[in-house]
Amino acid sequence: MTPHEQLLSYFQSKTHLSPEEFSEFKDFFVLKKVKRNELLLREGEVCTFNLFVLSGLLRMYHIGPEGQEFTRYFAFENKFGTSLTSLIEGMPSIENIQAVEKSEVLKISKVDFFKLVETVPSVNLIYKNILEQAYITSQKRIYDFQGKTALERLKWLLSHQPGILNRIPSRLVASYLGITSYTLSRIKAEL
Amino acid sequence: MTPHEQLLSYFQSKTHLSPEEFSEFKDFFVLKKVKRNELLLREGEVCTFNLFVLSGLLRMYHIGPEGQEFTRYFAFENKFGTSLTSLIEGMPSIENIQAVEKSEVLKISKVDFFKLVETVPSVNLIYKNILEQAYITSQKRIYDFQGKTALERLKWLLSHQPGILNRIPSRLVASYLGITSYTLSRIKAEL
DNA sequence: ACTGACTCTTGCCCTACAGCAATACCTTGA
DNA sequence: TCAAGGTATTGCTGTAGGGCAAGAGTCAGT
Numbered sequence: 001m002t003p004h005e006q007l008l009s010y011f012q013s014k015t016h017l018s019p020e021e022f023s024e025f026k027d028f029f030v031l032k033k034v035k036r037n038e039l040l041l042r043e044g045e046v047c048t049f050n051l052f053v054l055s056g057l058l059r060m061y062h063i064g065p066e067g068q069e070f071t072r073y074f075a076f077e078n079k080f081g082t083s084l085t086s087l088i089e090g091m092p093s094i095e096n097i098q099a100v101e102k103s104e105v106l107k108i109s110k111v112d113f114f115k116l117v118e119t120v121p122s123v124n125l126i127y128k129n130i131l132e133q134a135y136i137t138s139q140k141r142i143y144d145f146q147g148k149t150a151l152e153r154l155k156w157l158l159s160h161q162p163g164i165l166n167r168i169p170s171r172l173v174a175s176y177l178g179i180t181s182y183t184l185s186r187i188k189a190e191l
Numbered sequence: 192m193t194p195h196e197q198l199l200s201y202f203q204s205k206t207h208l209s210p211e212e213f214s215e216f217k218d219f220f221v222l223k224k225v226k227r228n229e230l231l232l233r234e235g236e237v238c239t240f241n242l243f244v245l246s247g248l249l250r251m252y253h254i255g256p257e258g259q260e261f262t263r264y265f266a267f268e269n270k271f272g273t274s275l276t277s278l279i280e281g282m283p284s285i286e287n288i289q290a291v292e293k294s295e296v297l298k299i300s301k302v303d304f305f306k307l308v309e310t311v312p313s314v315n316l317i318y319k320n321i322l323e324q325a326y327i328t329s330q331k332r333i334y335d336f337q338g339k340t341a342l343e344r345l346k347w348l349l350s351h352q353p354g355i356l357n358r359i360p361s362r363l364v365a366s367y368l369g370i371t372s373y374t375l376s377r378i379k380a381e382l
Numbered sequence: 383a384c385t386g387a388c389t390c391t392t393g394c395c396c397t398a399c400a401g402c403a404a405t406a407c408c409t410t411g412a
Numbered sequence: 413t414c415a416a417g418g419t420a421t422t423g424c425t426g427t428a429g430g431g432c433a434a435g436a437g438t439c440a441g442t
Contacts, residue, residue, distance in 0.1 A: 064338030072333070085327045094334055131322040136276045138329050139263070143285055146369075147255030150399070170420065178337075183399055185421050341429070361390065374429055376391050 003031050003054050003106055010052070010078055014129055015122040025116055025123075029106040034099040041097040047086035048110045053079050056103020059172060062095045071176040073137070074100070074168065080130055100168060150179045151187045158191075194222050194245050194297055201243070201269055205320055206313040216307055216314075220297040225290040232288040238277035239301045244270050247294020250363060253286045262367040264328070265291070265359065271321055291359060341370045342378045349382075 001009075004026045011017045029052065034040060041047055043063060051058065053075050060083065061071040072095060075081030086093035087110060108116075116123040145153050154177060157164060165173060174184040192200075195217045202208045220243065225231060232238055234254060242249065244266050251274060252262040263286060266272030277284035278301060299307075307314040336344050345368060348355060356364060365375040 062334050062337065066338060068338050070334070070337050072330070085330050088323050088327065094331075128319065128322070131319070131326060132279050135322060135326045135329065136279065138326065138333070139276050140285075142263070142329070142333070143253050143261070146253065146261050147257060147259050180400060181420075182401070182422085186399090189421090371430060372390075373392085373431070377429090380391090 006054055007052055007106055015125045017122045028112040029108045032105050032107045034103050036102045038099045043096050044092045047083040047093050049107050050082045050113045052106040053077055054104040057100040059100050060095050060097050069175040084134055150183050153177050154187055197245055198243055198297055206316045208313045219303040220299045223296050223298045225294050227293045229290045232274055234287050235283045238274040238284050240298050241273045241304045243297040244268055245295040248291040250291050251286050251288050260366040275325055341374050344368050345378055
C-alpha cells in the first residue's frame with residue numbers, strides 16, 4: 001500500500017470520499033521520513049503543519065518549569081497529530097513533537113490544510129472529527145486519572161492500551177502518567 | 192436587551208449574521224430560569240441540549256470514586272456550556288451541570304443544535320469555534336498546572352480570573368484547582 | 383432577628399510520591 | 413565483540429498535600 005493509499009483508506013473509514021476527489025488534493029500531503037528521537041516541532045516554534053502517521057510513533061510533550069517532561073499524546077499509525085493549539089491559534093507551541101521510533105509521516109502545510117477544510121466537505125468533517133476526538137480524549141484522560149493513585153492510573157493505561165509498555169520506553173510512559181520514572185518502576189513491582 | 196438580542200450579539204461578535212437570518216432559527220433557543228444550586232444535568236444522563244448563559248454562572252463538574260468533586264469549567268455570562276463529550280458521543284455524561292448562582296440560560300435541544308450546525312454556516316463556524324476553544328482551554332489548564340504547587344496554581348487563577356474568589360465559594364475554587372478546601376484555606380494565608 | 387445549617391479555618395498526624403545516589407541492565411555503533 | 417552512554421531498579425529520606433476533628437464564621441429561611 002502506498003502512503004497516499006493509506007491516507008485514502010483513513011479518510012474512507014471516517015467519511016465518503018472517492019479516489020477521484022482524493023486525487024485532486026492528495027499531493028498536498030508529502031512523505032517525510034524521520035529518525036528515532038528526531039524533533040518535528042520544538043516548544044516556542046509556531047506549528048505550520050499537520051501530520052498523518054503512516055508508520056512508527058510520535059509523541060507530543062511539554063517541558064515543565066523544572067525540566068520535567070509531560071507527554072500529552074502518543075500518535076500511533078493512522079492517526080493525525082500536530083500541536084493543535086498552536087496550529088489553531090497561530091501562536092508559539094507549548095509542546096514539542098518527537099518521533100519515538102523511526103517513522104514515516106505525511107505532512108501537509110497549515111495553509112493547505114485549512115484551505116481543504118474550507119473547500120472539501122469531507123476534509124471539513126475530518127477536521128471536526130479531529131477536534132471532537134482531541135477534546136474527548138483530553139477530557140477522559142483528566143477524569144479517568146482524577147483522584148486515582150499512580151498504580152490505578154497504570155492499570156487504567158494497561159487496560160486501555162495493552163502492549164504500550166513493551167513498545168514505549170518506561171521513561172515516556174511515566175511522563176504520560178504524570179509520575180516520575182522512579183515511581184513507575186516501583187509500582188510495576190506491585191502489578 | 193432581550194435574551195435573544197443578547198444571543199445575537201454573541202453570534203455577531205464571532206461571525207457575520209444578519210438579524211433576519213437569526214430570526215429564522217432564534218426560537219429554537221428557549222429561555223430557562225434556574226435557581227441557585229439547581230442541577231441541569233446529572234452524571235449518567237445523556238446530555239440532550241446546549242446552553243447559552245445569559246446571566247449567572249454554571250459549573251461543570253465530575254464526582255470521583257471517593258466522592259471528591261472536580262470542577263472542569265465555570266461558564267460565565269455570554270458563554271455556551273454543556274457536557275460536550277456526552278453531547279457529541281450521545282453517551283451518558285460523566286459530568287454534572289449545576290447553577291452556582293440563580294441564572295438565566297437559553298436552551299437549545301441537541302437535534303435542533305446539530306441541525307443548525309449543518310445548515311447554517313455561521314452556526315457551523317460557531318460550533319467549530321466552541322470545539323477549538325474547549326480544546327485549547329482544556330490543554331492550557333493542564334499544561335499551566337503541570338508541575339506547579341497548589342499555591343502557584345492559585346496565583347495563576349487569580350491572575351487569569353481576578354475576582355473569582357469573591358464570586359465563587361472556596362469549596363468550588365478548590366475543586367477547580369484540584370486540591371481540597373483544607374489546602375486552599377491554608378495556602379490563602381500564604382498569598 | 384433568630385436559629386439551624388452550611389462553609390471556612392486550623393492544629394495534628396499520615397501517606398503517596400518525589401528526588402538523590404548507587405548499582406545493575408540494556409543498546410547501539412565502531 | 414566490546415565499550416560507552418543511556419535506561420531501569422531500589423534503598424533511604426524529604427515533603428506537599430490529604431483527611432479528621434473541633435471551633436469559628438456566615439448565610440438563608442421563617
